[in-house]
Amino acid sequence: MMGLNSDKMSNKETTENVKSESQQKPQQQEKKKYYRKRYYNRYKRKVDTQKLSFKKVSVVIPLLNEEESLRPLYIEIKKAVKSINIDYEVIFVDDGSKDKSLENIIQLSKEDKKVKYISFRKNYGKAAALQVGFKDVTGDAVVTMDADLQDDPAEIPNLLKKLSEGFDLVSGWKKKRKDPFVKKYSSKFFNYVTKVMTGIKIHDFNCGLKAYRSEVVQNLSLYGELHRYIPVLADWKGFTVSEIIVKHHPRRYGKTKYGISRFFKGFIDLITVLFTTRYIKRPMHLFGFLGAISFVAGLFVNAYLTFEKLFLGKYIGNRPLLFLGILLIIVGIQFFSIGLIAELIAHQNRDDAEYLIKDKK
Ligand code: UDP
Numbered sequence: 001m002m003g004l005n006s007d008k009m010s011n012k013e014t015t016e017n018v019k020s021e022s023q024q025k026p027q028q029q030e031k032k033k034y035y036r037k038r039y040y041n042r043y044k045r046k047v048d049t050q051k052l053s054f055k056k057v058s059v060v061i062p063l064l065n066e067e068e069s070l071r072p073l074y075i076e077i078k079k080a081v082k083s084i085n086i087d088y089e090v091i092f093v094d095d096g097s098k099d100k101s102l103e104n105i106i107q108l109s110k111e112d113k114k115v116k117y118i119s120f121r122k123n124y125g126k127a128a129a130l131q132v133g134f135k136d137v138t139g140d141a142v143v144t145m146d147a148d149l150q151d152d153p154a155e156i157p158n159l160l161k162k163l164s165e166g167f168d169l170v171s172g173w174k175k176k177r178k179d180p181f182v183k184k185y186s187s188k189f190f191n192y193v194t195k196v197m198t199g200i201k202i203h204d205f206n207c208g209l210k211a212y213r214s215e216v217v218q219n220l221s222l223y224g225e226l227h228r229y230i231p232v233l234a235d236w237k238g239f240t241v242s243e244i245i246v247k248h249h250p251r252r253y254g255k256t257k258y259g260i261s262r263f264f265k266g267f268i269d270l271i272t273v274l275f276t277t278r279y280i281k282r283p284m285h286l287f288g289f290l291g292a293i294s295f296v297a298g299l300f301v302n303a304y305l306t307f308e309k310l311f312l313g314k315y316i317g318n319r320p321l322l323f324l325g326i327l328l329i330i331v332g333i334q335f336f337s338i339g340l341i342a343e344l345i346a347h348q349n350r351d352d353a354e355y356l357i358k359d360k361k
């Protein structure tokens with residue numbers, strides 16, 4: 001017995017010895033791996049910023065009454081693009097400013113040929129400004145940012161780096177938002193709902209700071225206030241969307257151009273975006289479905305009442321259920337009719353040019 005025990009002991013010891021050796025080895029190996037990775041990452045970072053897969057970046061800036069911010073913004077942008085050795089252009093889109101914004105932009109464009117501008121006769125909104133700016137870009141990468149210095153131009157290299165990884169759109173995520181309390185939290189809620197409804201897993205849909213491959217902006221059509229949903233619209237067209245955390249600053253000059261009404265308008269626009277991206281080509285799938293549910297429910301209600309009248313001899317003329325049944329049937333037919341008209345419009349507007357082709361031989 002003793003012998004057996006001692007045998008077991010020695011066995012145990014040897015296995016422990018082996019264990020401790022084998023435990024040490026992975027630790028050393030991990031250390032080596034860690035340092036190798038650190039060195040590689042550092043090296044890679046250097047290479048990446050020098051060898052972005054883009055030749056020229058177009059920075060598009062929509063602005064409304066931002067006269068004080070424009071020069072400092074331009075200086076910061078220039079610094080950022082110079083740091084990565086990439087050709088650039090800055091396109092200011094003046095959205096009907098009433099202050100000295102346009103004068104300041106004209107001055108900048110006289111000093112630097114890479115500064116271009118477009119000036120609207122009146123205020124059409126940020127989406128319109130972006131859309132018109134997008135039509136004039138000549139770079140193979142496009143970056144948009146707000147003009148109020150809340151977005152940091154120093155993020156341009158990081159955005160382009162992420163874009164170089166193969167994404168079509170990289171959106172900024174203002175993780176530490178420097179905005180008033182109400183705006184911060186209403187925006188969090190807004191982003192959460194949008195994320196759930198659209199299934200796109202980013203945190204900040206309406207960040208002014210975004211980078212795109214030029215193909216994306218050429219295929220977007222922004223109007224109204226749909227700039228809030230650019231990632232959704234791009235995703236729907238088949239472009240890949242990603243995000244990086246970006247720095248955000250409090251507003252330095254002037255004031256915000258949007259009040260709390262943005263919140264309500266934003267949600268109404270969400271319905272528009274969901275409808276136009278999902279059902280615009282097959283409206284009957286939405287309206288037909290809703291219509292069918294309503295119609296069938298009404299039919300059941302009224303069938304039940306008919307049964308009561310015919311077989312139980314009850315008086316149904318004053319029953320609230322009767323009105324519910326009638327209402328459901330009428331609403332059902334209305335949904336169906338709207339769906340049919342929408343199908344007609346979709347049929348007339350069909351256009352092969354809408355199908356984006358990635359590759360062809
Ligand atoms: N902006 C614009 N047209 C408008 C409203 C705003 O071009 O009708 C510009 C504005 O000058 C700024 C950007 O859009 O460069 C974002 O606006 P703002 O800073 O007021 O929005 P917030 O940061 O409060 O969300």
Ligand code: MG
Pocket residue numbers: 146148150251256
């Ligand atoms: Mg702002």
